[in-house]
Amino acid sequence: MTGAEILLKTAIKAGLEVCFTNPGTTEMPLVCAFDAIPGIRPYLGLFEGCCTGAADGYGRMADKPAMTLLHLGPGLGNGIANLHNARRARTPVFNVIGEHATWHRSADAPLNMDIVTLAETVSGWQRTGTAPENLSQDTADAISAALQGKVATLIVPSDVQWSDSPEDRIHPVKGPEEFIDSDSVDRAAELLGTGQKTALILGGRAMRREGLAAAARIKAKTGCDLLSERAPARLERGTGIAATEFIPYFPNQSLDLLAKYQTVVLVGAGEPVTFFGWPGYPSRLLNDNQNIGRITAADRSLPGALEGLADALGAPGHVDAAAAGFAQVERPQIPDGQLTAQKACLVLAALQPEDAIIVNESITSGAAYFPLGPGLPPHTLLMLPGGAIGYGMPCAVGAAIACPQRPVINFQADGSAMYTVQALWMQAREGLNITTLICSNRSYNILNIEFSRAEITAPGPHARSLTNLANPAIDWVQLSNGLGVPAVAADSCEVLARELKKALQEPGPHLIEMVF
């Protein structure tokens, strides 16, 4: 077997099923191996940021890594921003980068870059393959690392891919680690037992169904509040699921929220910090007068740790959802008249189907949506913990491939959408059940808000031009149709509601440009 075949065989044995790729000449042996060693389906992206974004979305929903296959340093460079997002989301990614043949590196050919250095900026694990006979162990180690919630980068020179190995052993992959530091659970129980005003801040897999069920028991027993990370990689929401409040983006709001608590217990979340370093605000959102507890556990063990905490507090084993106030579906009415960002949120909340995956990259337009989530039918919300814009559309691709039976709705800011617009073509090619709702406000509105926060009431013409996407206005209907995704525009609530219903009924991708 060639090195390429050994790599794929190891990945298939580990349960990997998909690869998002834009390959080139240095990856040809792996490209051919997809046919020779069937088991991993390759998906072509027209830009590497779409491949890495799709791998992020897939990993969040499948709880196992997608493989990527990127072409040399420039291909990795194009994928860096969404690998950064995957890293912050703790998404497992098996990130494979083709490299020049080992004997060709020193020629410093045109595409030569320092891939090792480039990869260090996003990888939780990385290695360069040196021989085909080691490539099964390399691959198994990479996938083991990925399963810990890391971007695991394996750089494979093309001669290592194409050479035959004297050794065909396929190495097994070590499963994801699970552990709970029970002392940390006990200390958290003590803090919660003091009767002080307390918040649990949930991160990672604490925000899955089982984690939230245990959190509901703790809340029912102690009266604590449940917060979640600012922009969760994945949060289960809806009726029957304990609601969490997000830590807000702007520092005055997040400081106000967190100042209410004498005690904060971090469960899978780091200590909260401001998104940017704003003048006049601290980086830390907690202060020295607060008691801070931390549950120490592997990401996969967080629900178990929360159950242990609930048990230690003597919380009843089951919370009556109706009594706890999260059983009732509370859909908003569909509003009428001219569409605004706020009304668009209401239409989405009124119509999103049960079990939907909501990929949210709405930046400023989605503010009114989040408080409605707990009253909607159960669904999954994917957000942007890494903050690098351009994650939404490819993340929807990956989520739809991981969960083909679930409808995916991408509530998507226009400026961010333009970063990885090529993902629409992947949606069309694969016939994915994704409805993209473009928030067409024709601006980087978040920056306009930053101007007013900085008391710049009249930004000059240059500054204004750098936040304005109106000249020319992007015609999302033509753009989307051009990439193969049928599209319509909606400037009223009635049209949006009608078109959203239609899009959700018809198989395949759709795009609705919501003109505000």
Place this chain on the structure above:
Amino acid sequence: MTGAEILLKTAIKAGLEVCFTNPGTTEMPLVCAFDAIPGIRPYLGLFEGCCTGAADGYGRMADKPAMTLLHLGPGLGNGIANLHNARRARTPVFNVIGEHATWHRSADAPLNMDIVTLAETVSGWQRTGTAPENLSQDTADAISAALQGKVATLIVPSDVQWSDSPEDRIHPVKGPEEFIDSDSVDRAAELLGTGQKTALILGGRAMRREGLAAAARIKAKTGCDLLSERAPARLERGTGIAATEFIPYFPNQSLDLLAKYQTVVLVGAGEPVTFFGWPGYPSRLLNDNQNIGRITAADRSLPGALEGLADALGAPGHVDAAAAGFAQVERPQIPDGQLTAQKACLVLAALQPEDAIIVNESITSGAAYFPLGPGLPPHTLLMLPGGAIGYGMPCAVGAAIACPQRPVINFQADGSAMYTVQALWMQAREGLNITTLICSNRSYNILNIEFSRAEITAPGPHARSLTNLANPAIDWVQLSNGLGVPAVAADSCEVLARELKKALQEPGPHLIEMVF
């Protein structure tokens, strides 16, 4: 003055005029400074790869750096591939990256990345600003380095941008270096004097008008051949200008070409190597039996070095262009009937106006165009020395902004165009005189050629799917119109000729989808 204002004032004093940017919150002080300290016009790109590609195109044509302004690590990451291209093209770029406030870095906020490490992969010079009072010197040093043909990266934390400086001195910029190692010229003259079959391989600014005029004298005197780097960053071509032959892409062709020579003299070019490490071929294109000479000179001094070489050889001071066979315009006839890639090349060569800037990223479709260049009216050809696809459309943006009076024609592969398609919006917004000719063959055809070279006569379905862009076919007319650039499709030579003439007559950008 704030650090941001000092930075801009220093750049303006150095003669910089444009900035390509997609800023965020950490760059707001610089955004506001564009209005406070007028002199640099900021251009918004909807994706950072378009900003860095535009800076590359601008720098190649203006012979001075554009500034970029990118948002943190992810913004730099998105711009890496075209910065790699700029580095390989020896383009001056003043690459400014916003960073979190110095006191906020340790909080490891969501967008935090190791920008220093990331920047090392493409920068010939880099520094992180630490205080506003040093920022003028930092900026001057960066621009001095850029003028040596480097990507010079200055990372500026947001507090360093917004803080007032106690010191307002604006530092001057050291001009680009000029030097010629006259010994290396003498040795080259000796080699050329032996009467062996010799090629000059020209790179960098040896390919400007003055360099090529001197090369013509050397050729007339010695009978040597003139070659140029495989994909020159900038080459002046057309009647009255000495023609060069490109070193081919495929190794059998390039080895065959170079094996003809007993002696090779490198003038601003590195020793030629194969583009990839192909099995059965060496990396080096020259061999130990060949005499290799090297002219050692600064990039700007290469034309002078060639003149020195011509003088040392006793070449007459002027070559009669008619006698040397490069005076006559030899336009091909406009072909007729169904369009093919080859016929598209003929239509372009038949119609391109005098003084046009041809941005070529046609990959496989442009093969028939290159031999025609020497017979066309004088023009500038920009190609892709770095090999990272997605350079064409933004490079055209930068070239058009540097040379608003010259028509720009971008002969552009479809697969590569999709990498930085957002550049069309910049073309529309600025009303640039760019005609984009999309080679719509709906495939990564270069990879199909690689399959056949590797004797993979029947690639499997997965391999085929990864080179095929036909499902769905991208509708470039809708896509381009959606981004504000009027577009038509052409599937016959007649329609292409008619539409190309029309596009060149009308101001502003146009796109023609050439359907092969």
